[in-house]
Amino acid sequence: MAMRAALRCLSVNLSPRLPQLSSAAQVSATRLLCRSGFPRTLSTDSGQCTALKFTEKHEWVLVESGIGTVGISKYAQEALGDVVYCGLPEVGQRLEQMDEFGALESVKAASELYSPLTGEVTAINTELAGNPGLVNKSCYADGWLIKMTIEKPEELHKLMDQPAYDKFIKSLEE
Amino acid sequence: MPAMRRAMIPLARRRSGGGTVYHDLGNLNLTFFASKKAYDRQRNLKVVTEALRRVCPELDVQATDRFDILLKGHHKISGTASRLSRKSSYHHCTLLHSADRSALSSLLRPSCTGIQSNATPSVPSPVANLTDHAPSLQWEELLEALVQQYNSEFGLTSALTPVSPSDESLFPGVGNMEAELRSWEWTFGKTPKFRVETQLELRDEQLAAGCSAYLHMEVKNGLVESCRMDIPANWLPLRLSSTLSEVLLGERFCPHRAAAALTVFLRSESGQLHRRLCNLCEVLLAVMG
Secondary structure (H helix, E strand, C coil): CHHHHHHHHHHHHHCCCCCCCCHHHHHHHHHHHHHCCCCCCCCCCCCCCCCCEECCCCEEEEEECCEEEEEECHHHHHHHCCEEEEECCCCCCEECCCCEEEEEEECCCEEEEECCCCEEEEEECCHHHHCCCHHHHCCCCCCCCEEEECCCHHHHHCCECHHHHHHHHHHHHC | CHHHHHHCCCCCCCCCCCCCCCCCCCEEEEEEEEECCCCCHHHHHHHHHHHHHHHCCCCCEEECCCCCEEECCCEEEECEEEEECCCEEEEEEEEECCCCHHHHHHHCCCCCCCEEECCCCCCCCCECCHHHHCCCCCHHHHHHHHHHHHHHHHCCCCCCCCCCCCCCCCCCCHHHHHHHHHCHHHHCCCCCCEEEEEEEEEEEHHHCEEEEEEEEEEEECCEEEEEEEECCCCCCCHHHHHHHHHHHCCCECCHHHHHHHHHHHHCCCCHHHHHHHHHHHHHHHHHCC
16 A cells, blocks of 8 residues: 555656556656665555655654664755764664754754654664765665654654655745 | 863863864854854854954955955964754854963864874864954954944844853753763763874883883773783783773773773782883873873
8 A cells, every 4th residue: 555655656756757657667667766776765564654754854764664764865965065973862862753863064064953753762873973974975875864763653644755845845945 | 181181171062063172261252043044154254354344454354165264364263163953053153362372272282193083184274363463452342343243234233231151040951051061971972983093102110111012992982992002021911911901991081080990900910010000001091181
């Protein structure tokens, strides 16, 4: 069900430029987009809400097996400029939704990071200590920031999905 | 660090990132609070440069694209840092009016050579005080000019108002914030991983003898993660150097904590070994600052 809903969203994004695709074609289009480094919007874990979700603060969260991976969006990393230092929380730290959990330092400023959900930090991306630029180069994959448990799954449902986030960005740019 | 301790100068880590700043009563700190939308560092620095030009028209001051302010094109008189949050921002900068230049340069000089890390390298700049080039510029005159220029730039009519930054009724929660900012965990415990690789010069005064040893230490989050000392076996038995390394593991990279941990260990030996161990500990503590 999640797959079908996401495909519908995908075709809404594509429709201004491409003719309507058949189901089979839609599936292969999705696979192509995922492989080409487009944000991974789909993951096929059973029973979990696993599409990429976004906050108004330009963080994304991707859920797999009950753990949410958190990062910042392309819009956010572009606005930040080159990240030179990542101040991240400790593993085990408990975060409420909207709690400040760290900051990313760039030439622009030290910008605060806000927790998209309520939960406990299970991992932090230790690669960022030596390579903070990963946040710019690979914001949806290698530049992930933290992983956390999902204490209140209902919070996830209130976050924006990809099309809603894209619309949100457009409204900001006006 | 040792110079700071001797001069009893406190160390604070700010939440806006960037390099180390020396502050005394001759270095003015300006903070511009604004909404995130209105965040504009160049505009804020224009307030400073225009104010300076009004009180001292002969001053050649210019903001750079790195948000420094330079006097005569090469002396840094101001540096900038800032923080963005959900809907608001602050931009703060220094302004060297009449700071103690010799304290500044001695305290900002690293005391431990041989530190390696992935931290952004510091870019030292030659600095100057405004009073070096405009000796008649009074502190109060500078403040008044800044207030006037700020009002003019932002279309306001605010008067200069003294506030006490520790006033809990004006700033609820400021006491807790101060305690957190003073804590070891905030100041040192978030230090990026670094390595110390340096040669130690050991000395036995009684025998007028000495030797060189090699120290390799890794520090993560301000705690000693690994420690290796290559000390000639004829100076100190290997078992002692390796036990000493183990004593330091997990301790804060701090001379006070290390000294406490080492004191117990030192009691276990006597005579020549004790003398040499004491010297080794002294040298190690000096590396830690």
